Amino acid sequence: MITSYSKPSEQGYYGDFGGAYIPEMLYKNVEHLRQQYLSISNDPLFQQEFHALLKDYVGRPTPLFLAERLSERFGSTIYLKREDLCHTGAHKINNTIGQILLAQRLGKKRIIAETGAGQHGVATATVCALKGIECIVYMGEKDIQRQAPNVARMKMLGAKVVPATSGSKTLKDATNEAIRDWINNPTDTHYIIGSVVGPHPYPDMVSRFQSVISQEMRIQLLEKTGTELPTRVIACVGGGSNAAGAFYHFLDEPTVEIVAVEAAGHGVNTGMSAATTQLGVPGILHGSKSIVMQTPDGQVVEPHSISAGLDYPGIGPMHAHLYTSGRAKFMSATDEEALKWAFEISRVEGIIPALETAHAFAVLDQLGMKQEDVSVICLSGRGDKDLGTYMNAMNEQ
Amino acid sequence: MSRINDLFEQKKENVLNVYFTAGYPTLDSTLGIMMALQDAGVDLIELGMPYSDPLADGPVIQESSLIALDNGMTIAKLFEQLKGFRETIHVPVVLMGYMNPVLQYGFEKFCADAAAVGIDGLILPDLPPLEFEQSHGAIVKKHGLDFIFLVTPETSAERVRKLDGLSSGFLYAVSSSSTTGKEKNFDDVIAYLKRLRSYQLTNPVLVGFGIKDKETFGAVAPYANGAIIGSAFIKAISAGENPNAATQEFIRAVLN
Structure with a gap:
């Protein structure tokens, strides 16, 4: 049980x-x-x-940063969990x-x-x-x-x-x-x-090793807001390790909304997508039963996402359960939306996020955030590795 | 008595089992190769159901699987092709594959359809023994199929006995902990097979992985009830235009 x-x-x-x-x-x-x-x-x-x-080598705890200009834009309170500041640039x-x-x-x-x-x-x-x-x-x-x-x-x-x-x-x-x-x-x-x-x-x-992310969030939220529990936690999901870490200590707190953002690629129904929960069915991949993108004959299909880190035809079994049980809300963002938000966050908060992470921001305008809400986004990695993609995007503009 | 049991009743040593991937090298080559294998004197055929992500297999079998999938092979297509094959092919045939395509087909329907066309047994390396005991095993038995588990040199004596108890038909001894198609040290393999023999298992044992020709077959088969050739056979039928002739030639070279 x-x-x-x-x-x-x-x-x-x-x-x-x-x-x-x-x-x-x-x-x-x-x-x-x-x-x-x-x-x-x-x-x-x-x-x-x-x-x-984690403390002396990785640089933990990573800051929980109040994103003031972003918060202002949505008329709400948004914190960023700065995993991009970890040694090596991601969670x-x-x-x-x-x-x-x-x-x-x-x-x-x-x-x-x-x-x-x-x-x-x-x-x-x-x-x-x-x-x-x-x-x-x-x-x-x-x-x-x-x-x-x-x-x-x-x-x-x-x-x-x-x-x-x-x-x-x-x-x-x-x-x-x-x-x-x-x-x-x-x-x-x-x-x-x-x-x-x-x-x-x-x-x-x-999940246990990554759960340090949500463990710190609770302590930091208590300090900054007076309560350990936010209204919601948002993270991007490929296999789902940063999301697992960011959600972990909130999953059994029913008041906290859990938002997972998958990569829609060119669009969920274009055949060029990595939105596993939307396109997959239960199956077995890499040794566990989960939701898997596959043909009707059970052959695993090639997903597509602009971000290599979300370009995976499966999802961790914990997330599959969060999806089917309804505990988490699963949303998706396209390549184009992720790119747009990578530039937005760079210019609004002075933080260049990884392309994976940028997906998590792209759903903010669909969440109906209220003024009294406190939302935490797991800023899972920094964008240095994606500069080539970002430079191409700038040249096209 | 199953067709596999009958085989081992009649032949207790040097049983030759040959693996190849259904739908390789071409979509319609499968039955011809099976026929050629039987004619050349193969005792048992292990027919691979191609899968996009075959974890236990090496590059040769993976490549053949990808080509077979490109050719359009599916489980449904295979069963269609196998309809009526028992009119001409009398050697036992087992299906080997991975759980995901079988689950999508429907496990019970898969067993029913396999039995209906005349398949004798199943090898599904990623089906956990516990799940077999609790649910899938009963379905397999209900349809009169044998189920073959794998053991490796790393498998403890206790677990070998347990897997032998769950298996019927034969037990598949992987010659060393490795994927298919790798070179082996045969002294270690022989020591391992002697150890398996000392357990006095209920099932016959066929050894596979690393067996590629007459010499390697001859080196290990005497320490088990026979051996399985896979990757080397697939390489042999990859080369030529005529896979049936290549099959005859390869098997004769092993047996003569």
């Missing part, structure tokens, strides 16, 4: 979604992780080291710090990861450098071309970047390749998944 929206059952189910649909070749590693992750990560010494690194490092400490305690000598936009790859390469552990990052051949600066960062940090050349050559295929590497290296390797996807315990483990 599920008693909490944020915590899965012992077998890793959030409602009907989750579980571990893996071939036997992965069983030992995944089962070992399932048995160990809670006892290791709940250990006081682990928590001490985790939080010390991704919260998870990689947690998992590298876990990998060390599991005695693993080699780290593998998948990456789409390269943010998770950079965050993984960073913690591997910090701990002196070998790092291999799988990245779609197409993403390697469109995210060249992050590829260079990973290499400079000492990681080996391996192109995924199968299928669509994007995040989905990079994930397949990483899983295959893990199958072929069953004893010495830990796989650091970058989002709240994959077989149990990954969705729960990654």
Whole structure:
């Protein structure tokens, strides 16, 4: 029985979604992780080291910033949770710090990861450098071309970047390749998944490491507004790790509205979209049951989003449950709207957001925000990596 | 008694199981290749249902799956093609694939339709044993199909026994923890197969992954009830214009 929206059952189910649909070749590693992750990560010494690194290395707590001009525009109160100020430029490092400490305690000598936009790859390469552990990052051949600066960062940090050349050559295929590497290296390797996807315990483990975002929000909101609970929390969702972190400590607070924003690409019904809850049906992808974009024959389809980080045909099982249960409101924003809002936020607040993050802002005018409302947007990453796209957009204007 | 049980009643060693992907190299090549496999002396056929994201498989099988999908192969199409195949093909045939396409087809309908065309068993590597025990297993049995679980060198003795207990037909011993189509160290494989033999399992054991020719088949088959060839066979039928002739040639080279 599920008693909490944020915590899965012992077998890793959030409602009907989750579980571990893996071939036997992965069983030992995944089962070992399932048995160990809670006892290791709940250990006081682990928590001490985790939080010390989050503070001194990542720069946490990240500020909760009152966006005054944006608030004024909507006649409401809007706060930005500044995950873009984390070391490496996005929330991704919260998870990689947690998992590298876990990998060390599991005695693993080699780290593998998948990456789409390269943010998770950079965050993984960073913690591997910090701990002196070998790092291999799988990245779609197409993403390697469109995210060249992050590829260079990973290499400079000492990681080996391996192109995924199968299928669509994007995040989905990079994930397949990483899983295959893990199958072929069953004893010495830990796989650091970058989002709240994959077989149990990954969705729960990654959510827990990212939950520091909402933990801090509650403390900061109390200081700034006199109450820990906002009217709503808004975050963009690809696989859904920043959203999982931003929502986590509010999910069992029924007064807090939860708003998840997916990437509509060219438009939800154009065939060039990544709005998984709108276009997908229940299925199994990368080891868990969730909502998956697929053909009527059950073949996983290629999504489209201007942001590589949201360009994924699935969604974490926790989010699938939030969607079907109605606990969260799922909305979407197109490529064009995201681009427009990336420029808006740059000019109104002096913050250049990542393209992924810009999607979260694009729904603000559809929320019917009241004057007394307090809304928090998870500003999940900064836009440096997207400058090429932004420059093209400026040239076209 | 199932067709697979009959096979192992009659033949306890050197059973040759060959895997290939339905709809590869062309949409309509599947039945011809099955026929050629039977004629060349293959004991059991493992027919792959192509999937866009085949996690347990290496690049050769993935590539063949993508081509088969491009060719238009689907589960429904495959069942259509298989209608009446039992008039000419008598060797046992098992379907191998991944859960997602099967779920979209409908698990019960899938089992019913597979049984109706004359399929003997299923291999679904990403179906968790617990779910098989609690729900899917009863459906599989109701339609008279065998279900084959995989074990690897990393699978504990206790779990091997459990998976053997859940399996019927045979048990699939993955030769090392790896995806298909990788090179193996056969000393380790033989030690592992000897260990499996010492467990005195209820099902016959076929070993797969890394078996590619007469030499490798001969090296491991004696330590199990036989072996499975997949990627190497797919490579063999990729090269030529005539997959049936390539099939005959490849299998004869393994068996002679």
